[in-house]
Amino acid sequence: MEKYYPNKYAVVICMPSIMFQKVCDDIRDLGNTLLITVYSKTLEFSCYSDNKLQEPITLELEPTQVLVSLDNVIESKYKLKDVTAFAKYIKYHENIH
DSSP: OOOOOSSOOSOOBOEEHHHHHHHHHHHTTTOSEEEEEEETTEEEEEEEETTEEOOOEEEEOOGGGBOSOOOSOEEEEEEHHHHHHHHHHGGGSSEEO
16 A cells, blocks of 8 residues: 655655654754755765764665655755654654655
8 A cells, every 4th residue: 555645755764763763862962953865775864063064874774665766865954953852752653754
């Protein structure tokens, strides 16, 4: 059964929520902006601190985790405080998309 996403996204990644929470916990004190980059079978979480990009946390993705085809490098920036607040509320879900 195909999942329905009301918004059009360049890529949708399915990952265990506990893994996402761990990444957020690891980087929340490093800066205030989170950069998520997806390319090929790789997912990177980087953080900006004093306008410098910190060393990324890199995760290799399984083919079943990428739910929308990926042809290019996709990057998105988020306020880290918003992402960590989101991570607190997803602990009751097995996976996030």
